[in-house]
Amino acid sequence: MKKNTRIKFKRLSRFLKILSPFLIINGLILNANANIISSVKPIAFITQAISDGVTNTDILLPDGTSPHTYSLKPSDLAKIKTAELIIWVGEDLETFMPTVLKNIDKNKQIELMDIPTIKSLLRTSTNNHGQQKTHTHNNDYDHDHHGEYDEHIWLSPKIANEIAQAVHDKLISIYPDKKGIFDENLNEFTVKLAETEQNIAKKLINVQNSGYFVFHDAYGYFESQFGLKNLGSFTINPAVQPGVQTVYAIKRELKEHQAVCVFREPQFSPAVIEKIVNGTDVRIGELNPLGTDITLSKNAYSQFLLKLTQQLLDCLDKKLM
Numbered sequence: 001m002k003k004n005t006r007i008k009f010k011r012l013s014r015f016l017k018i019l020s021p022f023l024i025i026n027g028l029i030l031n032a033n034a035n036i037i038s039s040v041k042p043i044a045f046i047t048q049a050i051s052d053g054v055t056n057t058d059i060l061l062p063d064g065t066s067p068h069t070y071s072l073k074p075s076d077l078a079k080i081k082t083a084e085l086i087i088w089v090g091e092d093l094e095t096f097m098p099t100v101l102k103n104i105d106k107n108k109q110i111e112l113m114d115i116p117t118i119k120s121l122l123r124t125s126t127n128n129h130g131q132q133k134t135h136t137h138n139n140d141y142d143h144d145h146h147g148e149y150d151e152h153i154w155l156s157p158k159i160a161n162e163i164a165q166a167v168h169d170k171l172i173s174i175y176p177d178k179k180g181i182f183d184e185n186l187n188e189f190t191v192k193l194a195e196t197e198q199n200i201a202k203k204l205i206n207v208q209n210s211g212y213f214v215f216h217d218a219y220g221y222f223e224s225q226f227g228l229k230n231l232g233s234f235t236i237n238p239a240v241q242p243g244v245q246t247v248y249a250i251k252r253e254l255k256e257h258q259a260v261c262v263f264r265e266p267q268f269s270p271a272v273i274e275k276i277v278n279g280t281d282v283r284i285g286e287l288n289p290l291g292t293d294i295t296l297s298k299n300a301y302s303q304f305l306l307k308l309t310q311q312l313l314d315c316l317d318k319k320l321m
């Protein structure tokens with residue numbers, strides 16, 4: 001080695017030594033960011049089933065938050081900017097998304113309600129179906145769904161299959177060499193879901209005549225597939241005690257329609273609901289439309305649907321009482 005070259009080599013190795021910690025840190029950051037973000041948890045259940053073994057799935061909305069009222073934090077924006085793929089439902093649900101996604105590559109986004117095969121399976125919002133709906137005047141809580149279509153698409157197993165297909169196709173375009181894994185994952189998901197649907201149908205057949213009310217008009221896809229008897233929904237602020245008139249109006253509805261149950265969601269304080277059913281035979285159940293207590297895994301989506309089924313049965317099935 002000539003003297004000149006040796007000096008150059010020494011300089012280079014010293015330079016690399018100084019640089020190496022940064023390279024490692026940078027590598028870790030890149031790895032942590034190489035993931036797919038789903039807006040709400042049940043969409044992440046589906047994504048996880050398809051991406052399993054290839055890439056990470058992350059959820060944008062923390063447990064216990066509602067997509068109807070969520071606002072993005074700076075850390076969410078950072079996540080979105082560095083994500084490989086962002087999967088969200090649609091602008092009627094995540095109203096905070098379109099602005100943020102304007103500057104993100106279109107190829108890195110899937111807006112589910114925009115996919116033609118999903119569009120054809122959408123049901124119009126209950127508002128247009130002439131179902132019972134009791135509105136209570138409330139200025140600080142607006143949880144009405146204003147969109148033309150029911151945006152709670154993760155509660156439809158039929159749409160879940162289409163979501164899985166769309167995620168599968170997109171992932172193949174990102175990782176063409178992993179096609180085999182994605183194909184297998186999709187097949188497993190579809191088979192498992194078909195089995196779960198049959199299982200749920202069998203379980204719910206006995207409660208198809210038990211009428212109930214909900215406090216969140218979110219379950220339409222599930223209810224229509226499994227023939228459940230939703231009598232209507234009440235819109236109230238879960239954090240505020242309803243007034244005397246509201247309580248009276250809801251009680252009258254419960255009696256008139258011979259409701260068996262009212263279903264609250266985890267964010268409702270039991271006191272509010274107890275006031276409403278007090279003096280009636282109506283039972284209080286709880287439904288969780290976002291799979292809050294379910295861990296992200298390959299089978300999480302089926303677990304989520306089965307948990308919901310069990311929650312319905314716990315209140316609607318008189319034999320259990």
Ligand SMILES: [Zn+2]
Pocket residue numbers: 068145152216217218
């Ligand atoms: Zn909703």
